[in-house]
Amino acid sequence: MIWMSAAFEAARPQGRDARFLEQKGCGFKSVYRSYVVSAVTAHASDLFILRPPYPEFSCGASWGRMRRKIVQAASTFAWRLAIRWDASEMLDFMTTTVSGDFELTMDELRVVARYVAETAQEVLPVFEDANPGDSRPRAALDAAWEFVNGARRTKLQRVTSLDAHRAAKEASTEASRLAARAAGDAASAAYLHPIAKAHQVGHILRAAASAARIAEINAGDDPEVGNKMIEQARQRATPVLIDILERYPLAPAGKNRIAQLMTTLDDSLRASR
Incomplete structure (x- = not known):
């Protein structure tokens, strides 16, 4: 999906978080994928979870097509978990159901x-x-x-x-x-x-x-x-x-x-x- 691709880039860690993740040896791809998962979940439930203390995180214009700046920043909790989990693990943590044809x-x-x-x-x-x-x-x-x-x-x-x-x-x-x-x-x-x-x-x-x-x-x-x-x-x-x-x-x-x-x-x- 184009909008998801744009969201990946919009959620890419910058500034202090980028430096922190680099020190931890974490790959950016898995981390900002989890940011997006958190944002999608927040949008679906209309709940905005805890915001991290770093103002550098914001959603770009492409993501705003769905809803202007759905999330100013991904959850601090999601961010911490993203260091260790990939996107599917993050999604499993946030849901007890997987969906497809049923x-x-x-x-x-x-x-x-x-x-x-x-x-x-x-x-x-x-x-x-x-x-x-x-x-x-x-x-x-x-x-x-x-x-x-x-x-x-x-x-x-x-x-x-x-x-x-x-x-x-x-x-x-x-x-x-x-x-x-x-x-x-x-x-x-x-x-x-x-x-x-x-x-x-x-x-x-x-x-x-x-x-x-x-x-x-x-x-x-x-x-x-x-x-x-x-x-x-x-x-x-x-x-x-x-x-x-x-x-x-x-x-x-x-x-x-x-x-x-x-x-x-x-x-x-x-x-x-």
């Missing part, structure tokens, strides 16, 4: 993350037994549980999720690859997007499908074992999880076994309502 609350995201983390925890030993020196999936699972247990979502979940998925790509067996990926899915569940796209269902159900496939492999590729695991995953799903799932389209069809198992679980969860 809404997801942080509590709902924690329900999803718990469901995925419980599955990932069951199969993580499959990876660790095969790769005793690789702690990346374990770190991702730990990050997922931090969010589930009430911590706000941060870069920790994103970074550890990516690391776990890299570990999955490097795994030497299908079972260990799926176990590492499930741990990565657990961490990334904190950032499930509220957009009506079929691939998002994978962030909710792929770990359970992976666990079922691991059980099949350990049983000599017995599909009946996988089907039993899918039934167990269905029974573990809470009404809240199913409600979240139904906001998304059906799981994408596919020929591989993971896609088939995920479709089976998706169908059974929707039919259980």
Whole structure:
């Protein structure tokens, strides 16, 4: 958005704040992005939060197209937090709901993350037994549980999720690859997007499908074992999880076994309502 771009520049720290941030080794981009987030929030609620003590901060003419000088300066509180947080973390602090094609609350995201983390925890030993020196999936699972247990979502979940998925790509067996990926899915569940796209269902159900496939492999590729695991995953799903799932389209069809198992679980969860 053009107006947002202009607002970024309008909110760029100057003078004493610029020198302070430079001394702290902070990048300007993440800091003045948080200024803008604070300003947008203040505008949306018609509340002007605490003003910092520095008169150099003002909004430019482009920003004033929306409302002339919405905020003379970003909140001192927002400014201090911006030193440590990026824009998405700042937004998470100021809201308990994320919006897109529909809404997801942080509590709902924690329900999803718990469901995925419980599955990932069951199969993580499959990876660790095969790769005793690789702690990346374990770190991702730990990050997922931090969010589930009430911590706000941060870069920790994103970074550890990516690391776990890299570990999955490097795994030497299908079972260990799926176990590492499930741990990565657990961490990334904190950032499930509220957009009506079929691939998002994978962030909710792929770990359970992976666990079922691991059980099949350990049983000599017995599909009946996988089907039993899918039934167990269905029974573990809470009404809240199913409600979240139904906001998304059906799981994408596919020929591989993971896609088939995920479709089976998706169908059974929707039919259980």
